[in-house]
Amino acid sequence: MKKIIVIGGGNAALCAAITAAQHGAKVIILESAPKELRGGNSQHTRNMRTYHPKPTKTLVENYPFEEYYEDLLKVTKGETNEELATLAIKSSVDLYYWMESLGINFQPSLKGTLSLSRTNAFFLGGGKTLVNREYQIAEDLGVEVLYEHEVLNIKLSNNEVSYLEVKLPNSNIEIFKADVYIAASGGFESNREWLKEAWGEHAKNFLIRGTKFNQGKVLKSLLEQGVQKVGKEEQGHAVAVDGRAPLYDGGIVTRLDCVPFGIVLNEEGKRFYNEGEDFWPKRYAIWGRLVASQPNQVGHVIIDSKSFDLFMPSVFEPTKADTLEELAQKLGLPIEQVIKTIDEFNGAVVDGEFDLTKLDNCKTEGLDINKTHWARRIDTPPYYGYTLRPGVTFTYLGVKIDKNARVYMEDGKPMTNLFATGEMVAGNILSQGYLAGIGMTIGGVFGRIAGEGAANV
Ligand SMILES: Cc1cc2nc3c(=O)[nH]c(=O)nc-3n(C[C@H](O)[C@H](O)[C@H](O)COP(=O)(O)OP(=O)(O)OC[C@H]3O[C@@H](n4cnc5c(N)ncnc54)[C@H](O)[C@@H]3O)c2cc1C
Numbered sequence: 001m002k003k004i005i006v007i008g009g010g011n012a013a014l015c016a017a018i019t020a021a022q023h024g025a026k027v028i029i030l031e032s033a034p035k036e037l038r039g040g041n042s043q044h045t046r047n048m049r050t051y052h053p054k055p056t057k058t059l060v061e062n063y064p065f066e067e068y069y070e071d072l073l074k075v076t077k078g079e080t081n082e083e084l085a086t087l088a089i090k091s092s093v094d095l096y097y098w099m100e101s102l103g104i105n106f107q108p109s110l111k112g113t114l115s116l117s118r119t120n121a122f123f124l125g126g127g128k129t130l131v132n133r134e135y136q137i138a139e140d141l142g143v144e145v146l147y148e149h150e151v152l153n154i155k156l157s158n159n160e161v162s163y164l165e166v167k168l169p170n171s172n173i174e175i176f177k178a179d180v181y182i183a184a185s186g187g188f189e190s191n192r193e194w195l196k197e198a199w200g201e202h203a204k205n206f207l208i209r210g211t212k213f214n215q216g217k218v219l220k221s222l223l224e225q226g227v228q229k230v231g232k233e234e235q236g237h238a239v240a241v242d243g244r245a246p247l248y249d250g251g252i253v254t255r256l257d258c259v260p261f262g263i264v265l266n267e268e269g270k271r272f273y274n275e276g277e278d279f280w281p282k283r284y285a286i287w288g289r290l291v292a293s294q295p296n297q298v299g300h301v302i303i304d305s306k307s308f309d310l311f312m313p314s315v316f317e318p319t320k321a322d323t324l325e326e327l328a329q330k331l332g333l334p335i336e337q338v339i340k341t342i343d344e345f346n347g348a349v350v351d352g353e354f355d356l357t358k359l360d361n362c363k364t365e366g367l368d369i370n371k372t373h374w375a376r377r378i379d380t381p382p383y384y385g386y387t388l389r390p391g392v393t394f395t396y397l398g399v400k401i402d403k404n405a406r407v408y409m410e411d412g413k414p415m416t417n418l419f420a421t422g423e424m425v426a427g428n429i430l431s432q433g434y435l436a437g438i439g440m441t442i443g444g445v446f447g448r449i450a451g452e453g454a455a456n457v
Pocket of ligand 1: 045
């Protein structure tokens, strides 16, 4: 019986492990996290983007291949591996039906995410329920899961994996060997030292939206030994999150979606970007970087009571005040400058017909930085403020794979016994930008391909 070691314990690893076990292999999962924290960033997800030529139980209408591919080209500005992107998109519908056949349930998208009801399949119970179910399925198929087993090094000899150095729960280091290996241990987004090297000193103030276990150790080990890299170290996905979010695992509930309804000030009390540039789903991912470039990597959204019920609230209560002076003081902002900025903003507002469903005609005129849509005067108490900080979702640097999920060396040779999937390979398809829901698609599709390939080596 073929022995396969899967490194990592998120959706990508689990899809690989389940498939390999279905093909008759003996599979061991090595997961850094303890059981209660298992599931990587996958546990925080809500949906996966799915091509479908006709409606499914939960996805409405259809989402043609051509449209999905166009959507991808738009966000990556055309920089993608066409063969792998085509494969990921075309296989996404099979992934959906395969998951359904395993007893993984989906739900229609909820109010507020209407624009995704045609394109993205939502996991019933979210990502945590998904990974819990995947662990159950894997274990029922005989997959052995070893928690608190962190792979420190993956030792290569030419284009072959010889063995793994693994840190055990008691901190001893042990050698693990198998016939074939599948790397699915995410990016390096939780490694703050590496983030600082790649993104600059200010990365020390970033919060990590997901697991603390994606330290990039396997990725680093592979790249240092001549595995071909894809994606750029400085590329990643970051959004603006509530400044009170925890350092790790804040997840989806700390994302703040009120930016288009108010104004955003830096610590000097000044605006720095057009808050109403475009629809929020197309803009939310730039605000992590925008806030990151402000003093102390902090921003403050200010809204008034007209806008309070228009967005999904943060898990934390906002700062509330009856006057703008009081709000500025509570947020620790320079009061005079805040009042000046808001007076100028209010004076520049051109009245229009406020409409959230379109790029409306409520705008400002004559400011250095105009707000081009959904601009309304901030004049109706009580006033609310949220402090924003950059929240890192994931990094794009990864390893080069082919359509069989096989990893390649810099000299162009394929590895004989190493496959990879998930965030570790996302850079093959996502050179830049992000298409909501494609992360889980990439992990699931190449996880299944890697699992089958590994079982048949
Ligand atoms: C808050 C949040 C919301 C998101 N929402 C969505 C969404 O709705 N849809 C979507 O498509 N994407 C979403 N993403 C992105 C998505 O999480 C990733 O694209 C996806 O989870 C990648 O799957 P993965 O299995 O490769 O990585 P992960 O799920 O992160 O799994 C990596 C695993 O590797 C383990 N590991 C790491 N290093 C080692 C090591 N050295 N040894 C052993 N194990 C190790 C970790 O413990 C972890 O279990 C979201 C991300 C975040 C943070």
